[in-house]
Amino acid sequence: MAEIPDDEYILKTTSACAGCSIPLCLRYITKAAGPDTVLVIPACCTSVIQGLYPNTAVNIPVYNVAFASAAAVASGMSEAFRAAGKKTNVICFAGDGGTVDIGIQALSGALERGTDFLYVCYDNEAYSNTGMQRSGATPLGAATTTTPAGKKEFKKDLDAIVNAHNPVYMATACSAYPLDLYNKVEKALSITGPKFIHILAPCPPGWRYQSDKTISVGKLAVQSGMWVLYERENGKISLTGASKAAAKKRIPVEDYLKAQGRFKTASKEEISELQQAVENNFKRIEKEVDGTC
Numbered sequence: 189m190a191e192i193p194d195d196e197y198i199l200k201t202t203s204a205c206a207g208c209s210i211p212l213c214l215r216y217i218t219k220a221a222g223p224d225t226v227l228v229i230p231a232c233c234t235s236v237i238q239g240l241y242p243n244t245a246v247n248i249p250v251y252n253v254a255f256a257s258a259a260a261v262a263s264g265m266s267e268a269f270r271a272a273g274k275k276t277n278v279i280c281f282a283g284d285g286g287t288v289d290i291g292i293q294a295l296s297g298a299l300e301r302g303t304d305f306l307y308v309c310y311d312n313e314a315y316s317n318t319g320m321q322r323s324g325a326t327p328l329g330a331a332t333t334t335t336p337a338g339k340k341e342f343k344k345d346l347d348a349i350v351n352a353h354n355p356v357y358m359a360t361a362c363s364a365y366p367l368d369l370y371n372k373v374e375k376a377l378s379i380t381g382p383k384f385i386h387i388l389a390p391c392p393p394g395w396r397y398q399s400d401k402t403i404s405v406g407k408l409a410v411q412s413g414m415w416v417l418y419e420r421e422n423g424k425i426s427l428t429g430a431s432k433a434a435a436k437k438r439i440p441v442e443d444y445l446k447a448q449g450r451f452k453t454a455s456k457e458e459i460s461e462l463q464q465a466v467e468n469n470f471k472r473i474e475k476e477v478d479g480t481c
C-alpha cells in the first residue's frame with residue numbers, strides 16, 4: 189500500500205455540495221503530486237469549489253482558464269517550466285463537459301505534441317455546474333435536465349480516443365477508491381510525457397442519491413463493471429483493484445442503476461443494452477490483456 193503523506197493541499201472549507209466526490213479526488217491527487225504543482229482548471233464545479241481569493245480552499249497555485257483551452261494553456265505552461273529548468277507538475281483538472289466535448293481539441297493537440305503534463309478528467313457524467321445538462325459522457329438511459337426522459341445515446345468512449353494518441357501512461361480511477369487513484373497519480377507524475385487519468389466522480393444532486401452514498405455508489409459502478417479500473421503503460425493494459433474481481437464476477441448493472449434517481453426512467457431494453465455493453469467491454473479488455481487484440 190502507498191505511503192500517503194499527511195500534508196493537505198485541499199482545505200476542509202470547500203464550496204462543494206455535501207457528498208461531492210471532487211474534493212476527495214483533488215485531495216488524493218494533490219497529496220500524490222506535492223507542493224511543486226500547478227492546477228489548470230477550466231470552468232466547472234471545481235472552479236466554484238476552489239472558492240474566491242483570498243479565501244480559497246486549494247493550497248497550491250491554480251490557474252483558471254477558458255473552457256476550451258485547459259490543455260493548450262497547460263501545454264504552454266509545461267514548456268515554460270521546462271525551459272526555466274523546473275520540474276513543476278502541471279495538472280489539468282477538468283470535468284467531462286470540458287474534456288469529452290469542449291476541450292477535446294486542445295487535449296488532442298497537447299497529447300500529439302508530447303506535452304509533459306497530466307490531464308485528469310473527473311467525470312460526473314453531466315454539465316453539473318450549470319444545472320446537470322447532458323454531456324457526451326452521460327450514459328444511455330440517464331435523465332438530465334436536457335434529457336428528462338433519459339439519454340438515448342451511449343457515453344462517448346473518451347478513453348479510446350485518448351488511447352489512439354498513444355500517451356506514455358493512461359489510467360482510469362474512481363473517487364470511491366482513493367488509494368488506487370493516489371498510486372496512479374504518483375506513477376503518472378514519475379513519467380515524462382503526456383499522461384491521462386479518467387476518474388468516475390459521482391455527484392449526489394446530479395445522479396440523485398443521498399449525499400452519504402457517494403462511496404457506495406462509486407463502488408457499485410466498479411463492482412457492476414459499468415466503470416473499469418485499469419492502467420495502460422506504453423500500450424500495455426492491466427486491471428487494478430476491484431476491477432480484477434469484477435472481471436471474473438460482477439453484480440448486475442441494474443443494482444448500480446437502481447441506487448440512483450437519474451435512471452428511474454430507463455427502460456428494460458436500455459438496461460439490457462447497458463448490461464451487454466459491460467459484457468462486451470470486459471471481453472475486449474480480456475483480449476487486450478492476453479495480447480490477442
Ligand SMILES: Cc1ncc(C[n+]2csc(CCOP(=O)(O)OP(=O)(O)O)c2C)c(N)n1
Binds near residue numbers: 256283315
Ligand atoms: C465557452 C463557455 N460555454 C459555457 C460556459 C458555461 N459553463 C460553465 S461551467 C459549465 C459546465 C461544466 O461541465 P463539466 O466540464 O462537465 O464540469 P462540472 O460542472 O460537471 O464539474 C458550463 C456549461 C462557459 N463558462 N464557457
Ligand code: SF4
Binds near residue numbers: 205208317
Ligand atoms: S453539482 Fe455535483 S459535482 Fe458539482 S459540486 Fe455539487 S456534487 Fe459536486
